[in-house]
Amino acid sequence: MPPLVLPAAVAGEARTAAVTVAVTNGVQFTGAAGKPLHAHAGGVIRVRGYFYWFGQNAHGNNRFRFISVYRSTDLRTWEFRNHVLTQSSAPELKVAGLWRPKVIYNARTKQYVLWMRKEKKEGDFSQGRVAVATSPTVDGDYRYRGSYRPLNDKSFDMTVFRDDDGQAYLISTTNAQEDLTIFRLTPDYLRVAARVTTLRGVKREAQAIFKRGGVYFLVSSGVTGWQPNQAKYATATRIAGPWSRMADVGDSIAYGSQAAHVLPVQGSATTSYLYMGDRHANAWGGKINASEYVWLPLRFPSTRSLSMRWYPRVSINTATGVVRGLGSGHAYEIVRARHSGKCLTVRWSSRADGAGTAQQPCGTAASQNQHWQVLxxxxxxxxxxxxxxxxxxxxxxxxxxxxxxxxxxxxxTGANQQWRLTRTTGGYYRITARHSGKCLDIRYGSAASGVRAIQFTCKGSANQQWRRAGAPY
Incomplete structure (x- = not known):
C-alpha cells in the first residue's frame, strides 16, 4: 500500500520516533517503578500520537475499584494518567461490577464516551446492563451517565465500535449468552437507537471488532468462564451483514488468552492489527489484578480471512506501523524425559507452594499440571x-x-527458579539450575510413574535429557 502522509504535530501531540520495541507475552506488564499495569479486559484509543489504554483495576476480591487509563507512544512504555471512574463517581457504583471498558470519541459533541458492562458485583450477573460515562478530555474524570439494558435486552460482555462514517455501534452478548447482537447508537453515542442484526446461537463473548479494507472482522471467545478456549471470527462487508460463519483463529485456547481488543497500528509504512488478549489469573485460582497479557500480530491470508500464531515476544514500531512476532515455540509445553517417555508433572495437581514434581504418563488437554510456560x-x-x-x-x-x-x-527473581535449556543430540535438552549448575534429573534413572524429579550433578544420562513439545490442549 502507498505510504501514509502524517500531519504535522500540533499542540499537545506526541512526536512518535521510529523506534522499535519488543513486548514479552504471558507476563504482567509494568509501568513506572515496576508497578503492574491494571488495564484488564480493556481497550485502546489513539489521540494526537498517544495510545490511551483503559482497563479494569479491581479490588483484591475482584470487585470494581477503578477504571484506569495509561498512556504510551510506543505501546511498551506506559505512564499512568488517571482513575477515570471510581466507586465514588456515582452512588450506583459504590457496590458494582464494571468490565470491558471501551472509549470512542464523538466529533459532534466533542466528548469521549466510555462504555462498560455493568453487573451488581463479581459472581452476581443478574443485572445484565451496559453503563456509560463521558469526558471532554480523553484521560480526565468521566461523568457517569447511568446504566440500562439495551432495548430491554439483558446484556453480558460487550464492546463498542465507531465506523468510518462516524456512526457507532454496541456489540453485545445477549439472550442468556446465546447470541451476539449489534445495536446502532444514538448520534451522541449515549444510548441505543436500534437493533441492527443478531448472530444467533453462536454462544460467544469477549468480542472485539475492527475494519480492514472495507471488511468488518468480529473476533470473540467461547463462554467458558475464566478458562481460555478457541477464539473464532466472522466477517461481513456491511455491519448489518450477512455475517460469515464463525471460523477458528489461533490454537484451541487462544494461547491461554481471551480477546479484549484489536488495535490498528497505523504508521508511515503500513497498518498492522494487534490482537490484545487477557490471560486471566482467575483461571489458575488468582485474582483479576494478577492477570497477564498476550499480544499477537494478526495476519490476513485473504481479504476475508484471518490467522494468528504464537510468538513469545512481539516487535512493534508505532511510527512505521510494523508489528511482527519474535521467536518461536508454544504458549505451553510438555517436558518429556528421554529415558522413560514420561512427562514432568506437579504432583496431585496441587497449587500449593512446595508441591513436588515427578514423572507421570503424559496426559491430555485436561492435564494442566503437565503444561509449562517456558518463559x-x-x-x-x-x-x-x-x-x-x-x-x-x-x-x-x-x-x-x-x-x-x-x-x-x-x-x-531467585536464581533457584532460573534454568538454562541447552540443546543436545537428538533434539533433547539439558535443563540446568542457574544457582547450582546441576541438572534436572529423574531419581535413579527409574522409568516408573511417580518417581520424583531432583537436581543432580550433570552426567549426560538419558534421565537428564528432556524433549520439549507443544502441550496437547
Missing amino acids: GLGNGYHQLVARHSHKCLTVPSSSTASGVRVTQRTCG
Whole structure:
C-alpha cells in the first residue's frame, strides 16, 4: 500500500520516533517503578500520537475499584494518567461490577464516551446492563451517565465500535449468552437507537471488532468462564451483514488468552492489527489484578480471512506501523524425559507452594499440571511456569546439593527458579539450575510413574535429557 502522509504535530501531540520495541507475552506488564499495569479486559484509543489504554483495576476480591487509563507512544512504555471512574463517581457504583471498558470519541459533541458492562458485583450477573460515562478530555474524570439494558435486552460482555462514517455501534452478548447482537447508537453515542442484526446461537463473548479494507472482522471467545478456549471470527462487508460463519483463529485456547481488543497500528509504512488478549489469573485460582497479557500480530491470508500464531515476544514500531512476532515455540509445553517417555508433572495437581514434581504418563488437554510456560528472561535463562498453578519450577532453599527434590513455588527473581535449556543430540535438552549448575534429573534413572524429579550433578544420562513439545490442549 502507498505510504501514509502524517500531519504535522500540533499542540499537545506526541512526536512518535521510529523506534522499535519488543513486548514479552504471558507476563504482567509494568509501568513506572515496576508497578503492574491494571488495564484488564480493556481497550485502546489513539489521540494526537498517544495510545490511551483503559482497563479494569479491581479490588483484591475482584470487585470494581477503578477504571484506569495509561498512556504510551510506543505501546511498551506506559505512564499512568488517571482513575477515570471510581466507586465514588456515582452512588450506583459504590457496590458494582464494571468490565470491558471501551472509549470512542464523538466529533459532534466533542466528548469521549466510555462504555462498560455493568453487573451488581463479581459472581452476581443478574443485572445484565451496559453503563456509560463521558469526558471532554480523553484521560480526565468521566461523568457517569447511568446504566440500562439495551432495548430491554439483558446484556453480558460487550464492546463498542465507531465506523468510518462516524456512526457507532454496541456489540453485545445477549439472550442468556446465546447470541451476539449489534445495536446502532444514538448520534451522541449515549444510548441505543436500534437493533441492527443478531448472530444467533453462536454462544460467544469477549468480542472485539475492527475494519480492514472495507471488511468488518468480529473476533470473540467461547463462554467458558475464566478458562481460555478457541477464539473464532466472522466477517461481513456491511455491519448489518450477512455475517460469515464463525471460523477458528489461533490454537484451541487462544494461547491461554481471551480477546479484549484489536488495535490498528497505523504508521508511515503500513497498518498492522494487534490482537490484545487477557490471560486471566482467575483461571489458575488468582485474582483479576494478577492477570497477564498476550499480544499477537494478526495476519490476513485473504481479504476475508484471518490467522494468528504464537510468538513469545512481539516487535512493534508505532511510527512505521510494523508489528511482527519474535521467536518461536508454544504458549505451553510438555517436558518429556528421554529415558522413560514420561512427562514432568506437579504432583496431585496441587497449587500449593512446595508441591513436588515427578514423572507421570503424559496426559491430555485436561492435564494442566503437565503444561509449562517456558518463559525467557532475556539473560539466557528461563522460568518454567506451571499452567494449573502459575508457580515456578524451583530448587527449594537454593540448595546446591545433589538429590534435592524439585518443587513449585510462587515465582520470584531467585536464581533457584532460573534454568538454562541447552540443546543436545537428538533434539533433547539439558535443563540446568542457574544457582547450582546441576541438572534436572529423574531419581535413579527409574522409568516408573511417580518417581520424583531432583537436581543432580550433570552426567549426560538419558534421565537428564528432556524433549520439549507443544502441550496437547
